[in-house]
Amino acid sequence: MELFFQQLINGLTIGTIYALIALGYTMVYGIIQLINFAHGEVFMVGAYIGLTVILVFGFAAGASLPAALLYLLVILLISMIVCGLLGVLIDQVAYRPIRNSPRLVALISAIGVSFVLQNAVMLIYGPMDKGIPQIFPDIKFIFGEVTLTLMQLIIMAVSLVLMIFLNFLVQKTQIGRAMRATAQDHKMARLVGINVNRIISLTFFIGSSMAAVGGVLFGLYYHTINFHDGYLAGLKAFTAAVLGGIGNIPGAMVGGILIGLAEGLGAGYISSEWKNVFAFVILILVLLFKPTGLFGERVSDRA
């Protein structure tokens, strides 16, 4: 039973990170029906920006908890803004010129972006794993044989707050209403005076900044980042988005957590060697048997 609870906590932690990335996939897909293949790379860039901020500001371990939280806030804000702008730039350069082309064209362009980002990061930071310094004090909460670290608690809390905020933004505000209208019908949205292009840019900004948060938290959790990490995490997050029903924001959150749990429990009970297979198997099964996902109303097999 200890194993179960321990893996539950581990899975929940990584699951909330997947959920944050999945939000970007699902929002962009909801608005322009594009699988933003480069989204996983934005996540990876987010982690590297976080590392850079830590190094530049010299945030060191051993600070008190409030100071460390302040550090985290600074890191997150900078990384969110940089990655948000990066997302907007990606859209402007690689997706907007081919907005009306068939899916295949956009998908290949997205893969191109993904290569460019991976290799740009590799050229700047080098191909080796980069260690990320610990900024939080090493606090553990121990319940019997189950350990919950402070970092895990912070990851879950930050993710939860952001998801609630995002849900509020989309459901209750003027901007959110414009986003939902654009997702339903570009032409009609334009007719009622919504600047569709601006809304699309905004969607890319928000989605990418969520990925940036995911990246920073991922980096702080594993203490290491590599330019390859975005691809796998992105793919798992995409699985999460599909599992929850692509285009559906709460669905992405639930999907992310489920994928994380499946991975954590699978690694604990079956074998960690096969850890990466679970997400792909879930992805294939969902697409085959319930392509709308758990909460999706959209049919996902449109060509």
Place this chain on the structure above:
Amino acid sequence: MNHRKTEVRHQKSDKKYMSLPVLCLLISVFFFLFPFVDQSAYHLDVLTTAGIYILLALGLNIIVGYAGLLHLGYAAFFAIGAYTYASLNIAYGVPFWAAIPIAAIVSCICGFLVGLPVLRVKGDYLAIVTLGFGEIVRIVFNNLDPITGGPNGLLGIDNPAIVYPVFENGLVWKKFDFGVQSWPYYFLVLISVVLIAYFSLRLDHSRVGRAWIAVREDEVAAGCMGIPVPQMKLLAFGVGSAIAGIAGTIYAAKQGSVTPDSFDFILSVMILAMVVVGGMGSVLGVILGGLVLSILPELLREFSIYRMLIFGLLMILMMIFRPQGFLGNVRRKYELTQR
């Protein structure tokens, strides 16, 4: 309807296909004579590797270019071919020539098996599912230690050999082992490329090829015209996978070893890039794409760290300015640019 079909084909053949056989012949002759002029083993090795990539690109072209099914896990079938030969050869001593058809059939069956459930999804979802499948295959090869040797792969695969008759005091059969020389593999790959390219060209103009074009352009309309859409898609998957299996066998024979790392997602994407950059659906274009994208990194050796960056940029620019590729076929161009 029959009348219209022939009309369309005539328009195409008038301008382009009159000179195509001549052009193909000239290209083949050039590459057949190449080793006699340039004897550098390095050049031959580069061209042999390029040839294996071209084989893969030709196979993927059938799936992506002809049938319009986006496939991002193609390297998996290459891996299946390579591992089939490697394991059969090491365990049972199956020779190279016997392994080629076996690997082709095994890959083809795997293609069918994957295709059956996967074809229920379309477009970019198909791409993602095939990608997931490709990753699963790689991880399986990586983790199934007893059969595949795990991350270390399989070593000590036999080189291909041929027997040929000689007349010295009567008929004697002599054995020629390919060994580690470059040129036998070069010719092996070259002949394979020529055969597969010829096969692709013939396929393009066949009944099946036309059915694929119809499915690619409009599935519903194709179905209404009596084309068995699912079977056609499966056939494309099967044929494309079989070609990857053949390429895998040749690769395993040339390398003498296989490791799961050689068949990652990047390889799938590289092959797709060759097809796209060369021109989806155009056999000559795909060959050109494969040649350019595999020789370019060799030419840019000192900039090789920028290689993938340049590829990425190239892919984006290509999609924006010339989505049909270098030598895109005319029909494909209209499909990709007009909407």
